[in-house]
Amino acid sequence: MDLFIQQEMLSLIDMSIKIGKVLFKNPIITASGTFGYGTEVSSLVNVSKFGGIVTKSITLNPREGNPPPRIVETPSGMLNSIGLANIGVDQYISKKIPLYSTIGTNIIMNIAGTTVNEYIEIIKKVESVSSNIVGYEINISCPNVKRGGMEFGIDCDLTEKLTESLRKITERLLIVKLSPNVTNIASIAQSAEKAGADAVSAINTVVGMSIDIHKQKSKVYTKLSGLSGPAIRPIGIASVHKIFQAIDIPIIGIGGITCGNDVLEYILAGASAVQVGTSNYRDPGIALSMIEEIKLYGEKYIISSISDIVGVVSSNTK
Amino acid sequence: MDLFIQQEMLSLIDMSIKIGKVLFKNPIITASGTFGYGTEVSSLVNVSKFGGIVTKSITLNPREGNPPPRIVETPSGMLNSIGLANIGVDQYISKKIPLYSTIGTNIIMNIAGTTVNEYIEIIKKVESVSSNIVGYEINISCPNVKRGGMEFGIDCDLTEKLTESLRKITERLLIVKLSPNVTNIASIAQSAEKAGADAVSAINTVVGMSIDIHKQKSKVYTKLSGLSGPAIRPIGIASVHKIFQAIDIPIIGIGGITCGNDVLEYILAGASAVQVGTSNYRDPGIALSMIEEIKLYGEKYIISSISDIVGVVSSNTK
Amino acid sequence: MKTEDVIIINNNEIASEIWEMEFLAPKISSNYKGAGQFIQIQLDPGWGNPLRRPMSIASCRDSKISIIYKIFGQGTKILSQKISGDVLNVLGPLGNSFQYKKNNLNILVGGGVGLAPIINLWKELDELRDNSYLIIGAKTKNEHIHSHNPDEHIYLTTDDGSMGLPGTVMEALKVVYENVKSSEVFACGPEPMLKQIQSFVIKNNIPAQLSVESYMGCGVGICQGCIISRRNYKNKNHSYHKKYSLVCVDGPIYSAGDVIFD
Amino acid sequence: MKTEDVIIINNNEIASEIWEMEFLAPKISSNYKGAGQFIQIQLDPGWGNPLRRPMSIASCRDSKISIIYKIFGQGTKILSQKISGDVLNVLGPLGNSFQYKKNNLNILVGGGVGLAPIINLWKELDELRDNSYLIIGAKTKNEHIHSHNPDEHIYLTTDDGSMGLPGTVMEALKVVYENVKSSEVFACGPEPMLKQIQSFVIKNNIPAQLSVESYMGCGVGICQGCIISRRNYKNKNHSYHKKYSLVCVDGPIYSAGDVIFD
Numbered sequence A, B: 001m002d003l004f005i006q007q008e009m010l011s012l013i014d015m016s017i018k019i020g021k022v023l024f025k026n027p028i029i030t031a032s033g034t035f036g037y038g039t040e041v042s043s044l045v046n047v048s049k050f051g052g053i054v055t056k057s058i059t060l061n062p063r064e065g066n067p068p069p070r071i072v073e074t075p076s077g078m079l080n081s082i083g084l085a086n087i088g089v090d091q092y093i094s095k096k097i098p099l100y101s102t103i104g105t106n107i108i109m110n111i112a113g114t115t116v117n118e119y120i121e122i123i124k125k126v127e128s129v130s131s132n133i134v135g136y137e138i139n140i141s142c143p144n145v146k147r148g149g150m151e152f153g154i155d156c157d158l159t160e161k162l163t164e165s166l167r168k169i170t171e172r173l174l175i176v177k178l179s180p181n182v183t184n185i186a187s188i189a190q191s192a193e194k195a196g197a198d199a200v201s202a203i204n205t206v207v208g209m210s211i212d213i214h215k216q217k218s219k220v221y222t223k224l225s226g227l228s229g230p231a232i233r234p235i236g237i238a239s240v241h242k243i244f245q246a247i248d249i250p251i252i253g254i255g256g257i258t259c260g261n262d263v264l265e266y267i268l269a270g271a272s273a274v275q276v277g278t279s280n281y282r283d284p285g286i287a288l289s290m291i292e293e294i295k296l297y298g299e300k301y302i303i304s305s306i307s308d309i310v311g312v313v314s315s316n317t318k
Numbered sequence C, D: 001m002k003t004e005d006v007i008i009i010n011n012n013e014i015a016s017e018i019w020e021m022e023f024l025a026p027k028i029s030s031n032y033k034g035a036g037q038f039i040q041i042q043l044d045p046g047w048g049n050p051l052r053r054p055m056s057i058a059s060c061r062d063s064k065i066s067i068i069y070k071i072f073g074q075g076t077k078i079l080s081q082k083i084s085g086d087v088l089n090v091l092g093p094l095g096n097s098f099q100y101k102k103n104n105l106n107i108l109v110g111g112g113v114g115l116a117p118i119i120n121l122w123k124e125l126d127e128l129r130d131n132s133y134l135i136i137g138a139k140t141k142n143e144h145i146h147s148h149n150p151d152e153h154i155y156l157t158t159d160d161g162s163m164g165l166p167g168t169v170m171e172a173l174k175v176v177y178e179n180v181k182s183s184e185v186f187a188c189g190p191e192p193m194l195k196q197i198q199s200f201v202i203k204n205n206i207p208a209q210l211s212v213e214s215y216m217g218c219g220v221g222i223c224q225g226c227i228i229s230r231r232n233y234k235n236k237n238h239s240y241h242k243k244y245s246l247v248c249v250d251g252p253i254y255s256a257g258d259v260i261f262d
């Protein structure tokens, strides 16, 4: 009780947010594939301070991922083609889930598949064991696997069917992660909402390519790869703005977030929470400083709850 | 004759390229909207050295464009929402076309409209006067006008119909400029090719947004605007790579080009020529240094003609 | 107008958060036309910040140019970290300049970093000092680099009254204006200040030239990014639409009656 | 492993295009485990280059760490422009380290900028100098920072024969190896050199540890970007797939037999 009052006094702004039935202590979550399984850097960073952690995409079977080179820096960004390297759902259940019981923050499990059945099987396996995972983020938008989720992410009907099927088998949070590589991201978001998703997250990486002119070949092994980092922030913010006008469920904003200012841009555009990706590579503790920066903003403009400013720029008519 | 030999010796690599029936002295062209009408900075830059100049989008009637602020810097890029400010086709014909008779480089006129008829009327007006314009770039992809070309750029059938109609009324170069804000840019390119376009150019700006968190409003007047500059280079190169596999007519690569290395990345990905946009704002003469850098590359790797390396990275299977 | 690699001679903090940088720029200074013109500074060779930063010329003499700048964001931070001997790539001189008449009384008003072109004009008016008045406003005395000296026609104001006249430049302007006839006002500063000056001069029917700011892309008229709204369209070379004017080529100096602040 | 703002003490060109930088890093050096470990340097506070640059630790003593680096691209160019007193943000120490046996004869081979960890190991082996041999290769003598001195067990090679033994490090390795028994090789350098050393040690059945490079994202095992192909999978904490290994956490030092160069 004492502790609660003390926290109240330190941070005037209520940083907590709710997605579905789940409470997040603050809106800052680490993005899938950019914070491993959440436990790798716990000696370096107090991960319990994050609003949540989205773990690396898990597939039905383990995947070794794409051959090297897998990443390259680009202006204010990077390209990656990891190819969903992961330990597979069975090892995730046996080796990682037990670690989450004491992690002190919300764990969201990101899953990827090539067929509706694969997604179903993964979730069924996880639902069959006891865990404190708060929900699933459905990756329908990874551009780096040849036969991959990408087909779902560009098609409204497929997105709807997939979401519907998964909604039937879990009561946990269901977050559909959207691809920016489409003509109309808002309509895909609408399909996810219609099918019962609790939230959508946007954006995954943007398809990109970079060439070594001396070797005359692509700088990453697969030619096409995914662009992330500050370079894509304006694209992510525009996506959230467009989605905000189309749906009523919460949006989790992703793309190029480096500081509290960037988080606030997303929130003002319509995001209820955000995910931090590439910036973790510069500093795995970078998200923690964002929390402090947002508190200062809240104090300066006398905002009592972070939820109060969600979408204020996008709902203005001008 | 002497002069010809001398040039041969200085630059071992043949820099000229052909699009349709038109010869360009080198593959470096300035992008629409980023070099005005081509005459503004002639005191600063010897524009006759460019492969060509694409002039600012011209509409049927003069347009004042969008209210300020129209631009803002973003990480390695910028957002713009000029809103097709231009003098309209009649003044273009009376005031600008006469200036091109002595400009010493290929002028491509970029045109934009909201209906097929508007595009037709513009071209008919220009065709009815004598000019040394070598062709038209059809802007079907400007994201900053409310009722604008954008509807064409995201739809294969509309692109085909528009291109077909324009093909009937001009023998000059017809270049269709593609939007990256689509699920499948290659299929739009195929529609343009099918309808008789001489070339496609890609990419126009990517839809983006940036918010002033203190004023709680968009940093540019229109909320959505167009992202350009080095940040989008990987997106442009990926687009050219995908289009190269889908069509046989030449591709003009655009997006984030800052130096000879960047030009070569586009060429290796499948571009026969390139356009330089945002970089002109840093230095209106920047394209000239690219020409020299490409010559050095040609000498180093003993390339006899720039056309020899078009698409070599994209046509490799690996 | 030219791009030139200029060599920094000095770069010092001259008041709280306000810096002055001087550099050798023979090419640019040989094309210089007068106070009011500006330059576009490239921040670094990398492309993290693609756009140059516009800065008014604060002085131009003997191949040397100086600027006075305030640290706003990353770009001006980078500038403040440069040291003498460092090289910057600069484009300029750009834009038009203040046009004054010898027989008028000239009242110069500068606020915040709007200081630079006003100080420059003040130097230009050297021989006309008897007919010229300088008014400079700041929030507090730490931001002032001059002394309040009405005998020399220099009036400082501070919002907090810590130096010179308390209040904004408007107070000083009213005082000075009451004593003079046939005068012209030259002003540069933040938009709220320019707006007030605009109403004042229009109400009193005094001619005035305002130096306005706008977000700049190219600085040379090829991007159409830097517009402001205007009245009284006169056909200018670059601003080929009635409603708007390109600040970089047709400005940054406008007749007060021509500018509409949105 | 920690992030730390380190203060640069020295930053000098010690051979043609090869620089040495020394800085104060009490936190990082207190966690240092041995030669072979590396750090990740943040280029600047801006985000033009989002990724840090990996550099091997060339020495670690009295809270001071040094690196030896070659100018490749923009990032290393930026590093070379830093001066003493400047601050860099550094993450480290990262990765594993060379493991040597006291009773072996240790042959150290460094090529190009692979120099840094090898020089570091050489210093670590100080008391075992009688049993240690150092071989360093470069294209030409301008790139060498040591003297050829077989009496002290230091063998330099140059491609152009301008210093030490003519040819690559392989020539020197063969010469040295012929004179010794029960030896172990420690090598760092460009991939072609490592490949040749790998064939040599496998053919001669000598144990060897190679320090390999790879494009790094995070440096701490959370991006899966830095993989190399490997043989002989042993379950490591981070590299949870048989075919690949994460260089940043399970490397950069590998047993020669475990690495597959693609």
Ligand SMILES: Cc1cc2nc3c(=O)[nH]c(=O)nc-3n(C[C@H](O)[C@H](O)[C@H](O)COP(=O)(O)OP(=O)(O)OC[C@H]3O[C@@H](n4cnc5c(N)ncnc54)[C@H](O)[C@@H]3O)c2cc1C
Residues within 6 Å of the ligand: B073, C038, C051, C052, C053, C054, C055, C056, C057, C067, C068, C069, C070, C071, C072, C073, C074, C075, C076, C077, C113, C114, C116, C117, C212, C213, C214, C215, C216, C217, C252
């Ligand atoms: C003609 C003109 C003359 C100027 N003269 C001076 C001067 O003498 N002294 C001075 O201190 N400032 C002057 N400015 C303002 C100065 O250009 C900005 O303060 C500077 O660009 C801020 O850059 P930043 O990277 O530090 O800030 P950022 O973090 O990039 O932005 C902070 C603010 O600066 C402004 N800004 C940023 N980039 C530009 C740009 N390319 N063009 C215009 N505004 C921009 C924006 O309004 C933004 O809100 C002038 C501006 C103009 C247009």
Ligand SMILES: Cc1cc2nc3c(=O)[nH]c(=O)nc-3n(C[C@H](O)[C@H](O)[C@H](O)COP(=O)(O)OP(=O)(O)OC[C@H]3O[C@@H](n4cnc5c(N)ncnc54)[C@H](O)[C@@H]3O)c2cc1C
Residues within 6 Å of the ligand: A073, D038, D051, D052, D053, D054, D055, D056, D057, D067, D068, D069, D070, D071, D072, D073, D074, D075, D076, D077, D113, D114, D116, D117, D212, D213, D214, D215, D216, D217, D252
């Ligand atoms: C474990 C490790 C230890 C290293 N130790 C040293 C050392 O002691 N001395 C030294 O000179 N160099 C060392 N390197 C190489 C050094 O990291 C690169 O030369 C440097 O990152 C180049 O950066 P740049 O910006 O100058 O070049 P860029 O223009 O960015 O690229 C030039 C080349 O450098 C490489 N490179 C660029 N960024 C990275 C990155 N984030 N990770 C890996 N490679 C990259 C790429 O292969 C690229 O082709 C080491 C690399 C690794 C992985």
Ligand SMILES: Cc1cc2nc3c(=O)[nH]c(=O)nc-3n(C[C@H](O)[C@H](O)[C@H](O)COP(=O)(O)O)c2cc1C
Residues within 6 Å of the ligand: A031, A032, A033, A034, A056, A057, A080, A082, A084, A110, A139, A142, A177, A203, A204, A205, A227, A228, A229, A230, A232, A254, A255, A256, A257, A275, A276, A277, A278, A279, D223, D225
């Ligand atoms: C190296 C890397 C690996 C990624 N792996 C995944 C993944 O496995 N699943 C997923 O849904 N998104 C993955 N992403 C996408 C991020 O979660 C995020 O959507 C994207 O990087 C944009 O955010 P950022 O700009 O903050 O990085 C990955 C991104 C990077 C850079």
Ligand SMILES: Cc1cc2nc3c(=O)[nH]c(=O)nc-3n(C[C@H](O)[C@H](O)[C@H](O)COP(=O)(O)O)c2cc1C
Residues within 6 Å of the ligand: B031, B032, B033, B034, B056, B057, B080, B082, B084, B110, B139, B142, B177, B203, B204, B205, B227, B228, B229, B230, B232, B254, B255, B256, B257, B275, B276, B277, B278, B279, C223, C225
């Ligand atoms: C300020 C600005 C104005 C532009 N105006 C036009 C235009 O009128 N018509 C058009 O087709 N493209 C226009 N473009 C898009 C460019 O031609 C180019 O496609 C885009 O900027 C990407 O290239 P870049 O990254 O080199 O700038 C404009 C771009 C900018 C930055």
Ligand code: FES
Residues within 6 Å of the ligand: C215, C216, C217, C218, C219, C220, C221, C222, C223, C224, C225, C226, C227, C246, C247, C248, C249
């Ligand atoms: S800044 Fe580009 S037109 Fe004025």
Ligand code: FES
Residues within 6 Å of the ligand: D215, D216, D217, D218, D219, D220, D221, D222, D223, D224, D225, D226, D227, D246, D247, D248, D249
């Ligand atoms: S560099 Fe990120 S996992 Fe190794």
